[in-house]
Amino acid sequence: NAGVMQNPRHLVRRRGQEARLRCSPMKGHSHVYWYRQLPEEGLKFMVYLQKENIIDESGMPKERFSAEFPKEGPSILRIQQVVRGDSAAYFCASSPSSGAFDTQYFGPGTRLTVL
Amino acid sequence: GENVEQHPSTLSVQEGDSAVIKCTYSDSASNYFPWYKQELGKRPQLIIDIRSNVGEKKDQRIAVTLNKTAKHFSLHITETQPEDSAVYFCAAQNTGNQFYFGTGTSLTVIP
Numbered sequence: 407n408a409g410v411m412q413n414p415r416h417l418v419r420r421r422g423q424e425a426r427l428r429c430s431p432m433k434g435h436s437h438v439y440w441y442r443q444l445p446e447e448g449l450k451f452m453v454y455l456q457k458e459n460i461i462d463e464s465g466m467p468k469e470r471f472s473a474e475f476p477k478e479g480p481s482i483l484r485i486q487q488v489v490r491g492d493s494a495a496y497f498c499a500s501s502p503s504s505g506a507f508d509t510q511y512f513g514p515g516t517r518l519t520v521l
Numbered sequence: 522g523e524n525v526e527q528h529p530s531t532l533s534v535q536e537g538d539s540a541v542i543k544c545t546y547s548d549s550a551s552n553y554f555p556w557y558k559q560e561l562g563k564r565p566q567l568i569i570d571i572r573s574n575v576g577e578k579k580d581q582r583i584a585v586t587l588n589k590t591a592k593h594f595s596l597h598i599t600e601t602q603p604e605d606s607a608v609y610f611c612a613a614q615n616t617g618n619q620f621y622f623g624t625g626t627s628l629t630v631i632p
Contacts, residue, residue, distance in 0.1 A: 439620065448610060448624040449565065462619060464522075497564060501618075509555060510620060512564040 408433065410500050410513035411480075418519045419488050427483040427516045431500030438481040439510060440466075440473060443495045452496075455481060488520045523548040523615050527623025534601050535631050542626045544611035545593040551621075553614040554594045556585060559625075560607045568609075569596070601630045 411430040419425050431438050436457050441449040451465040455475035466473065470488075475481040485492055495517050499510035524547040534540045544554075552573035557565035571578045571585045571594065578585050582601075587594040598605055611623040 437618070441622075446627075449622040451620065451622070454619060462617065499620075508553075508618070509567055509570060511567065512557075514564045 410435075410498060410511050412498055412513035412516050414516060415514060416517050416519070418521060420521050421489055422487050425485040425488050425492070425518055425520075427485075427496050427498075427518070428480040429483070429498035429500075429513055430480040431498075432502075432511055435500035435502050435511075437501045437503065437508070438475050439499045439501075440481075440483050441497045441499065443497060443515075445494075449497065452483070485518075488518075490520045493518055493520045523551055523613055523619070523621040525611060525613050525621045525623045527611050527626060529626060530624065531627045531629075533629045533631060536601060536603060538601055540596075540598040540601050540605070540628055540630075542596045542609055542611070542628070543593060544595070544613075544623050545591075546613040546621070547592065548613070548615050549589075549592060551613040551615045554585070554587060555612050555614075555620075556596050557610045557612065558607045559610065565610060598628075601628075603630050603632050606630045 413428050438455045440452040453466045453473045454462040470486045472484045495515045497515045499512045501508040501510050527544045555570035558568045559565045569583050571587050582599045584597040608625045608627050610625050612620045
């Protein structure tokens, strides 16, 4: 059973370009969480999705950022018109269901660098 | 919403000594508390967790305690080894299945 997959692992963009980050949850997991981590800082929640639904996007900036988790395919975190402050590691995590006590498992992260 | 505080932010111990990291949470309805270890440049890895109906859980050199009344939980690492050096994060899950993370503790085990 493969773990949580993320790609690309490293992404370099120039200011104003778009960044698309992909996350494939563990097999059997239908819940995906996205987090941002700045160097030497903690994990900041961005968005929580189930298949075809955004459950909680309270941690995601309202402009330029969007996320989806379609019925088929990976979850996508999309950042439009990137700025240098978007440079960070973006981790996704998945869990099997909406029940209590469901552990999150993290992917390896995508390190975004904005030039 | 939930607020998780974690202390200390950095911790250095001699190899073989114990390390204790403490977290507090604000939402009394939170019911699941995992701990993650993150090595430099790598993903957070779950190392131990505890549910709200349990006061203590142990797995070899690692233990976690939970005091629901005081709303705090702690990670205890005994007989520390250099490979325990990493950043440790606590988290609390609320009834909305949302996870709130502490700010992390950078643990250094000195050989």
